[in-house]
Amino acid sequence: MLISFLCLMPIIHILAISFSSGAAAAAGKVALWPVDFTTAAYDNVFGKPEYLRAFSVSVKRVILGTVISMFLMILTAYPLSKEPRQFRLRTFYSWLFVFTILFSGGLIPSYLTVKSLGLIDTLWALVLPTAIPVFNVILLLNFYRNLPKELEESARIDGAGHFLTLWKIYVPLSLPALATTGLFTMVGHWNSWFDGMLYMNHTENYPLQTFLQTVIIKMDFRFIKAENVELMLKLSDRTSRAAQIFVAAFPILIVYPFLQRFFIKGIVMGSVKG
Amino acid sequence: MHVLARLWKREWPLHLMLLPGIALVLIFSYVPMAGIVMAFQKYIPNKGLFGSPFIGLKNFRLLIDYPDVGRVFVNTVYIAAMKIAAGLIVPITIAILLNELRREWIKRTFQTLVYLPHFMSWVLLSGILVDVLSPSSGVLNQLLGYFGIKPIFFLGSNDWFPYVMVISDVWKEFGFGTIVYLAALTAIDPSLYEAAAIDGAGRIKQTFHVTLPGMMPIIVLMFTLNIGNVLNAGFEQIFNLYSPPVYQSADIIDTFVYRMGVQQAQFGFATAVGLLKSIVSFIFISMSYILAYRIANYRIF
Numbered sequence: 001m002l003i004s005f006l007c008l009m010p011i012i013h014i015l016a017i018s019f020s021s022g023a024a025a026a027a028g029k030v031a032l033w034p035v036d037f038t039t040a041a042y043d044n045v046f047g048k049p050e051y052l053r054a055f056s057v058s059v060k061r062v063i064l065g066t067v068i069s070m071f072l073m074i075l076t077a078y079p080l081s082k083e084p085r086q087f088r089l090r091t092f093y094s095w096l097f098v099f100t101i102l103f104s105g106g107l108i109p110s111y112l113t114v115k116s117l118g119l120i121d122t123l124w125a126l127v128l129p130t131a132i133p134v135f136n137v138i139l140l141l142n143f144y145r146n147l148p149k150e151l152e153e154s155a156r157i158d159g160a161g162h163f164l165t166l167w168k169i170y171v172p173l174s175l176p177a178l179a180t181t182g183l184f185t186m187v188g189h190w191n192s193w194f195d196g197m198l199y200m201n202h203t204e205n206y207p208l209q210t211f212l213q214t215v216i217i218k219m220d221f222r223f224i225k226a227e228n229v230e231l232m233l234k235l236s237d238r239t240s241r242a243a244q245i246f247v248a249a250f251p252i253l254i255v256y257p258f259l260q261r262f263f264i265k266g267i268v269m270g271s272v273k274g
Numbered sequence: 275m276h277v278l279a280r281l282w283k284r285e286w287p288l289h290l291m292l293l294p295g296i297a298l299v300l301i302f303s304y305v306p307m308a309g310i311v312m313a314f315q316k317y318i319p320n321k322g323l324f325g326s327p328f329i330g331l332k333n334f335r336l337l338i339d340y341p342d343v344g345r346v347f348v349n350t351v352y353i354a355a356m357k358i359a360a361g362l363i364v365p366i367t368i369a370i371l372l373n374e375l376r377r378e379w380i381k382r383t384f385q386t387l388v389y390l391p392h393f394m395s396w397v398l399l400s401g402i403l404v405d406v407l408s409p410s411s412g413v414l415n416q417l418l419g420y421f422g423i424k425p426i427f428f429l430g431s432n433d434w435f436p437y438v439m440v441i442s443d444v445w446k447e448f449g450f451g452t453i454v455y456l457a458a459l460t461a462i463d464p465s466l467y468e469a470a471a472i473d474g475a476g477r478i479k480q481t482f483h484v485t486l487p488g489m490m491p492i493i494v495l496m497f498t499l500n501i502g503n504v505l506n507a508g509f510e511q512i513f514n515l516y517s518p519p520v521y522q523s524a525d526i527i528d529t530f531v532y533r534m535g536v537q538q539a540q541f542g543f544a545t546a547v548g549l550l551k552s553i554v555s556f557i558f559i560s561m562s563y564i565l566a567y568r569i570a571n572y573r574i575f
Contacts, residue, residue, distance in 0.1 A: 003368065004387040007445060010406045011390070013413050017405070031413065076295035079288035087288050088281060096296065100303040103556045106548030107528075108535040109309025112323075113302065129302040132295050162287035191395035194510065198536065213397045213514065238405065245401045252393050259393060260386060 018042070018242035041243035051244065053204060054211035057123075058190060061207055065127040065189040069136075070182055077137045078166045081144035101134050107198075114199055125199035126192075126207065136181040143177045144170055183259055190251060208248050313546040319539070326542075333546035342525065343547070349436070350526040353507040356440045358500045364444050365451030366493065370485055372452065373459045374477070385456075389449025396446075400514035403442055404429065429515055432523040439515070439524070443508060454496065455489060462488035495570040502559035505551055527551050 012032050021036035045051055076097070084090045104110070110129065119125040147170070155165045171178070196210030203211070313333055315326040337343055372381055391399060406412050409425040419425065428434045466484050475483060509528035516524040527547065535544025566572040 004384045007388050007391065007449075010402050014402045014405060072295050072298070075291045079291050082288065087285055089285075089289075093292055093296070097299060100299055102559050103307070103552055104303065105306025105309050106545055106552055107531055108541050108545045108548065109306035109312060110302070111536070112309060112312075112541070113305050117301070128298065131302075132298050137295075162291070166291075187393055191393075191397075193395060193397050194513075209395050209397045212401065238411070241401060242405065245398050249394055249398050256390065256393060260389065 014242045015246060017239055018246050020239060041239040042247070044240050045243045045247055050203075050211070051208075051247075054206050054208040055247075057205060058208040061123060061126045062186050062189045064123060065131070066182060066185045068127055068131050069133050069185045070178065072132055073136050073140055073181065074166070074171060074178070076132065077140035077144055078162070078170060080137070081141040097132070097134050097137065100132075111198055120199055121201050121205050126189075126195050129195070130192075133181070133185060136185070139181060140174065140177055143174055147173060183255060187252060187255070187259065212244060212248055310545065310549055312542050313549045315542050317541040317545070319541070329542075333543050334550075336543060337546055337550070342521075342530070345522065346525050346527055346530045349523060350505055350507045350528075353436050353439055353512075353526065354504050356436070357443050357508065358497075358503065360440050360444050361447060361451060361500065362493065362497060364448045366455050366489065368448065369452050369455035369459055370481060372456060373485070381456075385449070385453065388452065391446040392450050394446075396510040396514050399442070399446060400511070403438075403515065407438070430517065430519055432520055435516070435520045435523045439508065439512060442515075443511060446511075451496070455492065458489050458492040459485065491570055495566055495572055498562045498565045498569060499572075500562075501565075502555070502562040504558055505555050 009032070013030070016032055016034045017030050018041050019034035019037055019039065020030045021038050021040070079087055080090060080094050080097075082090055105113075114120065114125050114129060119128065151169050151173075152165055155169055160168065191209060193207065193209035193213045196205075196207045197214060200206055200210065203214070206214070309323065311323065312326070314328055314330060315323075316329045316332075317323075317326045372384060375381055406414055407428040409415055409427040409430070414428075415425040426434065428438050462485065466488070467480055470480050470484050505527060507526040507528070509526070509532075512524055512526055513529055513532070516529065528551075531544045531548045531551070534540045534547065563572075
């Protein structure tokens, strides 16, 4: 109990600061409960077009990214779940995917690839490079392989092709697994910030986490136009900073109960299956 | 030919399904791998990959001569190794302690609370840490102040920085590990405990002679899988928390590559450093998977 309290203490402390008055926070009077309760910091955050725009970029990337990733994941996992007997090139294709988690070209070549495709400053730069979630594909294909073969055979006898079998039998049966991976993909997209920093030249295109990273945490003024400096100073005082962290964490807190239920199941399943 | 045609007729939908995935992987994973030739070039952005002159191993020689590289490598392995060790010890200990608790709801509440940080990005957690650890206004230093300890600049001191990284990494991730080990614990046959109790073993002896041996397979498996991370000291975490005064103890390969490549535009050199890391990581990861397969019959697919 003490340990779990220790784990949450920093988070609660910041939450308390975000609801305290600026003066109390600056004087260091806030511990785990707000002093001079006020929502001024939150009003401040929600009144800032920069913050809201970054928020909406994040929402867009989460939706677009998750839809594309889920689609590709289902489509990729199905053929790879076949036995080599049914699908000659399965082993070759599998290694083609697995190799990408073992080895990578590195930061600079990846950046130059995205750049030469003209994706810099577009939403696609945040979505496409990571669109194939290889780990999730492996998870799902293991799931598919454990489904009874008879289902597929009976569908085949009824004259269903691969696409129909996938759509009518595999997808409905794997809904729980899909929900889990989908949720994790969403969280991943929401939390990622480095690609935003790398691939976006203009701060207007930053997703929320990147925005917070450069403007509030690093307080990096090189990215900011002169007329915005005053605004940024205002945004970076202690209570506002705390409030911005919380608004950015809020979507995670909402899905957290679902996450952790799936999470335990997923890990236990994974470790038992091995 | 006839056989191939028949195969194609049977399998074409499967190939078609893989097409979009393969295309994306080729473009975003394999094309960058080809870009590795930059490591052997004096890369000039507006001449591109085909126009830039080849300079052989010069980038690698520069790497050996570069004064910071050795330190960067040591930092990486030092921080990563401590994280691997702490990432084993803490969750195992907590799982064993938790397992001793009889009340189910305490276990569940505990689990619910401790892995909240796992789902938050390092950007947000860093924002929290920077505030909590601040030497002037941070709550931790205030607390230490009551005991008469002078404020410590945790994130600005080379003595503290690596340990702060390890501790905050444990903070974020130990909830995850605890679940894995807890699952392994529940799989231990209860009759073993009864037998041990009859033989006169107390709680502590039971832990050492029944619980730990019972967990051994999963501990070994997790350890081997973690070996692959020996060069991943945690870019996202360190990048968000470090600053020039602590480069000496905080700079790791990934942050170094980022600064060289993206900020200073030394594309060829940064790619060379990145390539070395990729190769060593590749060897370690492959080794860890092979070991995991040999020891625990663990397979990824």
